[in-house]
Amino acid sequence: MSRALFLRCLLILAAVAVLEALCRAGVIDRFTMPPPSRIFADLVRLLIAGQLYGAIAKTMANSLIAFALSVVAGLAAGVLIHKFRLLREALDPLFATYYAIPVFAFYPLLIILFGLGDIPQIAIAFMLAVIAMIVNTLNGIDRVPAVLIKTARMARMSPVETALTMTLPYAAPHLLTGMKLALAYALIGIIGSEFIMSRGGMGFEIAFAYTNFDNAVMYPLIVLILVISIAINACIGVWEKRILARRGLR
Amino acid sequence: MTEGATLRAGDWRGTIMLVVGVVAVWQVLYAVVGDVALRSPLETVEYTASLLGRDSFWPHLAETAEAFAVALVIATALGLALGFALGFHRLAGDVLEPVLVAIYSVPKLTLYPIVLLAFGLGMPAKIAFGVIHGFVPIALFTIGAVQNVKPVLIKTGRVLGFGWRDMVVHVLFPAALPEIFTGLRIGFALTLIGTLLGEMFASQRGLGYMLMNAIGLHNVDVIMAVTFLITVFAAVVSSILIVVDRRLHRG
Numbered sequence: 001m002s003r004a005l006f007l008r009c010l011l012i013l014a015a016v017a018v019l020e021a022l023c024r025a026g027v028i029d030r031f032t033m034p035p036p037s038r039i040f041a042d043l044v045r046l047l048i049a050g051q052l053y054g055a056i057a058k059t060m061a062n063s064l065i066a067f068a069l070s071v072v073a074g075l076a077a078g079v080l081i082h083k084f085r086l087l088r089e090a091l092d093p094l095f096a097t098y099y100a101i102p103v104f105a106f107y108p109l110l111i112i113l114f115g116l117g118d119i120p121q122i123a124i125a126f127m128l129a130v131i132a133m134i135v136n137t138l139n140g141i142d143r144v145p146a147v148l149i150k151t152a153r154m155a156r157m158s159p160v161e162t163a164l165t166m167t168l169p170y171a172a173p174h175l176l177t178g179m180k181l182a183l184a185y186a187l188i189g190i191i192g193s194e195f196i197m198s199r200g201g202m203g204f205e206i207a208f209a210y211t212n213f214d215n216a217v218m219y220p221l222i223v224l225i226l227v228i229s230i231a232i233n234a235c236i237g238v239w240e241k242r243i244l245a246r247r248g249l250r
Numbered sequence: 251m252t253e254g255a256t257l258r259a260g261d262w263r264g265t266i267m268l269v270v271g272v273v274a275v276w277q278v279l280y281a282v283v284g285d286v287a288l289r290s291p292l293e294t295v296e297y298t299a300s301l302l303g304r305d306s307f308w309p310h311l312a313e314t315a316e317a318f319a320v321a322l323v324i325a326t327a328l329g330l331a332l333g334f335a336l337g338f339h340r341l342a343g344d345v346l347e348p349v350l351v352a353i354y355s356v357p358k359l360t361l362y363p364i365v366l367l368a369f370g371l372g373m374p375a376k377i378a379f380g381v382i383h384g385f386v387p388i389a390l391f392t393i394g395a396v397q398n399v400k401p402v403l404i405k406t407g408r409v410l411g412f413g414w415r416d417m418v419v420h421v422l423f424p425a426a427l428p429e430i431f432t433g434l435r436i437g438f439a440l441t442l443i444g445t446l447l448g449e450m451f452a453s454q455r456g457l458g459y460m461l462m463n464a465i466g467l468h469n470v471d472v473i474m475a476v477t478f479l480i481t482v483f484a485a486v487v488s489s490i491l492i493v494v495d496r497r498l499h500r501g
Contacts, residue, residue: 004344011345032367090267093489100439100488102446105477108465112287112473184355192359196450197465203360210363218363225360233355 066125074133125189136178140171321380333392383444391433395426
């Protein structure tokens with residue numbers, strides 16, 4: 001596996017080098033894209049100057065709010081939906097087709113409803129993230145073996161105790177997958193809606209820089225967003241692997 | 251099989267309950283919010299029907315349909331090719347699969363300026379944006395599907411002296427089809443989303459443009475009608491694909 005990791009890094013470095021060469025040679029003109037070394041230098045300069053900290057903080061705060069809301073609501077809804085068979089029957093087709101529906105199409109409606117503040121963005125991010133959490137919670141609870149529930153019943157555990165000692169620990173890997181997806185979707189929702197229409201945040205700054213042909217801000221910001229979302233996903237991925245490894249599942 | 255049959259009957263009941271529920275929630279929301287931001291379900295359907303009757307509407311629909319169709323073909327071809335190549339060569343798969351996962355989890359909307367600078371305003375940019383969204387899940391599911399094909403099938407192919415093309419056509423593809431189809435289903439949805447998002451920003455035609463334009467003009471009728479059309483299309487096609495998907499997995 002470490003060989004694959006090494007090759008992967010090599011490949012990415014090579015790709016960046018090729019891009020650098022193409023930019024320097026003028027095959028890609030500098031109005032389209034500055035060379036990667038320049039983007040990196042611009043990124044460092046922007047981070048030192050600190051002019052974008054407000055935008056970064058806003059995006060991160062809103063993403064975290066949307067993420068937290070969707071995990072709590074998703075977990076609660078998942079447990080509830082699992083309890084009521086009829087509700088589940090009605091909602092299953094919704095879950096199955098949900099991600100085929102372009103949720104961003106509802107953003108205009110939300111702006112009209114709530115105004116151009118943070119709420120429509122958080123709502124979009126929540127709408128994207130919560131379903132992933134619900135589906136994975138249901139998946140997790142479904143896989144809890146009946147024997148565990150029976151054991152809990154024999155030990156006369158209360159429903160809360162059963163949930164805390166049996167259901168939730170057993171479903172943990174699925175819940176974690178749900179959280180991973182929810183976080184990715186929260187970021188996509190916030191940054192995407194900022195980009196479409198908003199008054200601030202990283203997505204807004206990219207759109208603003210783009211309309212002003214300000215490549216010195218746009219490219220570093222795009223790179224920053226990519227790095228942040230990839231880093232977050234990698235962290236949760238490592239955590240997930242550890243949980244699975246502890247159970248000998250992988 | 252009996253379980254499958256009851257599942258299908260249950261599906262229908264679930265779908266009907268869902269549609270009734272959605273319409274009810276929509277109607278209540280309309281009663282609360284009012285005409286400023288929403289239209290009632292009935293008004294939306296009526297306006298959608300009148301929109302479909304207008305000559306000026308069809309070029310937009312045709313534009314979106316064309317962009318989406320081309321993007322879907324390219325995303326499918328690219329996704330399958332990458333998926334088979336990476337699924338078959340272990341090392342290449344180990345090296346590149348995490349890269350694809352990373353691309354999958356990134357907010358691709360922010361890449362839009364780059365796509366636009368590279369492809370210019372118009373059709374190619376929309377298509378490119380649809381492809382960027384759609385090809386990754388197809389590739390990822392195909393990799394998983396090919397890697398999960400039972401080794402005995404591949405060994406049999408080897409014993410029969412199959413070249414890589416015979417291997418793909420006669421062994422890998424049939425064995426991996428159910429999984430690949432799931433990837434295609436998700437790829438379909440994401441390509442549609444990508445194409446529409448592409449149209450929302452840099453386009454003078456198409457449903458995405460209509461939506462963006464209507465936001466600027468605060469034309470609630472058009473926003474509701476276009477959102478309704480897109481949602482119904484996505485939901486209906488994806489439901490059909492899910493039925494096929496379940497059949498394949500059962501078979």
